[in-house]
Amino acid sequence: xEFVRVKEDCDNLWAVKDPIKEEDELTSxxxxxxxxxxxxxxxxxxxxxxxxxxxIKKISSAITDTVDDARELEKLIIECSGEExxxxxxxxxxxxxxxxxxxxxxxxxxxxxxxxxxxxxxxAIRIERNIYVITGGAIKLTPKMQNRNHTMLELKKLDDCKDxxxxxxxxxxxxxxxxxxx
Amino acid sequence: MEKSKSIKFLEAHQAKEKSKFVENACKRQDEQVWxxxxxxxxxxxxxxxxxxxxxxxxxxxxxGMSHQYVSEILSGKANFSLKSIASISHKLHxxxxxxxxxxxxxxxxxxxxxxxxxxQDRINVLSEICHTQYVCDELLVARENPAPYNNHNEQERHxxxxxxxxxxxxxx
Numbered sequence: 001x002e003f004v005r006v007k008e009d010c011d012n013l014w015a016v017k018d019p020i021k022e023e024d025e026l027t028s029x030x031x032x033x034x035x036x037x038x039x040x041x042x043x044x045x046x047x048x049x050x051x052x053x054x055x056i057k058k059i060s061s062a063i064t065d066t067v068d069d070a071r072e073l074e075k076l077i078i079e080c081s082g083e084e085x086x087x088x089x090x091x092x093x094x095x096x097x098x099x100x101x102x103x104x105x106x107x108x109x110x111x112x113x114x115x116x117x118x119x120x121x122x123x124a125i126r127i128e129r130n131i132y133v134i135t136g137g138a139i140k141l142t143p144k145m146q147n148r149n150h151t152m153l154e155l156k157k158l159d160d161c162k163d164x165x166x167x168x169x170x171x172x173x174x175x176x177x178x179x180x181x182x
Numbered sequence: 183m184e185k186s187k188s189i190k191f192l193e194a195h196q197a198k199e200k201s202k203f204v205e206n207a208c209k210r211q212d213e214q215v216w217x218x219x220x221x222x223x224x225x226x227x228x229x230x231x232x233x234x235x236x237x238x239x240x241x242x243x244x245x246g247m248s249h250q251y252v253s254e255i256l257s258g259k260a261n262f263s264l265k266s267i268a269s270i271s272h273k274l275h276x277x278x279x280x281x282x283x284x285x286x287x288x289x290x291x292x293x294x295x296x297x298x299x300x301x302q303d304r305i306n307v308l309s310e311i312c313h314t315q316y317v318c319d320e321l322l323v324a325r326e327n328p329a330p331y332n333n334h335n336e337q338e339r340h341x342x343x344x345x346x347x348x349x350x351x352x353x354x
Binding site for chain 2: 078165168
C-alpha cells in the first residue's frame with residue numbers, strides 16, 4: 001500500500017495510492033463524480049434507492065446535485081488540508097469509531113448541503129489528531145453502508161488500510177496517550 | 183518541529199507519483215463556465231434518452247456518430263461547436279438544447295482597460311500574424327509553455343489567465 005500527500009506542503013491529509021492504478025483514491029473519486037457518463041449509469045442502477053430515500057425521480061436532477069455537491073466538497077477538502085482542523089470535517093464513521101480509539105474510521109461530507117442531505121462521502125482513517133488517510137468514497141443513498149455492494153467495498157478498503165497501518169505499528173503513541181488522558 | 187512517527191511512516195511509503203487532486207480541482211474551477219454549458223447539453227440529451235427509452239447505441243445511430251463521440255458528449259466535457267449543437271438539436275428534434283438556461287445566463291464578455299492593454303501589447307509583438315484566431319492560438323500556446331511570457335509576477339499571471347480564458351470563450 002502506498003500513500004500520497006493531498007497537498008504538497010501539508011502533512012495532515014493523505015490518500016491511499018494503489019500502485020497499479022493511475023490515480024490515488026481521492027483524485028479518482030472526484031474524476032468519477034464529475035463524469036456524467038459514470039453518474040448516469042450509477043443513478044439508473046440505483047434509481048429505486050434515489051426515489052425511496054431522497055424522493056428524487058429525475059436522473060438529471062440527481063446528476064446536477066452530485067456535480068454541484070462535489071464542487072463544494074472539493075473546495076472544503078482543499079481549504080481544510082491547510083490551516084483548518086480536519087477533525088471538524090471528518091467525523092467518526094459510526095458509534096464504534098470513537099476518536100478515543102487509535103486508527104478510527106471517519107467520513108467527510110458536505111455537512112451544509114441545502115437541497116437535501118448530501119449523499120457524497122469521503123472515507124478516511126484517522127491516524128492521530130488532525131491527520132487522516134483517505135481510503136475512498138461513495139455515493140451513499142442507503143442508510144447503512146452494508147446495504148449495497150459499492151459501499152460495502154468502501155468499508156473493506158477502510159478496514160484493509162487500518163489493518164495495514166496496525167500491522168506496521170503506525171500510530172503516534174505519545175499523541176494517543178495524551179488523548180487517553182484528556 | 184519534529185515529525186510524528188505516523189508522518190515518517192507515510193513518507194517512507196509515499197508513492198513516486200504525486201496526487202493530481204489539487205491540479206484537477208483548479209482546472210475544473212478555471213473551466214467551470216464552459217463545463218457548465220457542456221454538462222447542461224449532456225443532461226438534456228440524457229433526459230431525452232430516458233423519456234424515449236433510447237440507449238447510447240441508438241443515440242449514436244440517430245446522430246450518425248461513433249459510440250466514442252457519444253460517450254464524450256454524455257461525459258459533460260465535450261467542447262461543442264455551435265454547428266455540433268445545431269446538428270444534434272436538429273436530429274433529435276430538441277429545440278430546447280440550444281435555448282438552454284445555462285447559455286442564456288452567460289454574461290457578455292468584456293475586457294477591462296488593463297486586459298485590453300495586456301492584449302494589445304502582445305498583439306503588437308505578434309503583429310506579423312494578422313488573423314485573430316492565430317494570435318489567440320499563439321497566446322494560448324504561450325500560456326501552456328510559459329516562455330517567453332514567463333514571469334514570476336502573480337498579478338500579471340492572474341491577468342494573463344483571465345484574458346486567455348475570455349478569449350477561449352469568444353472563440354468557442
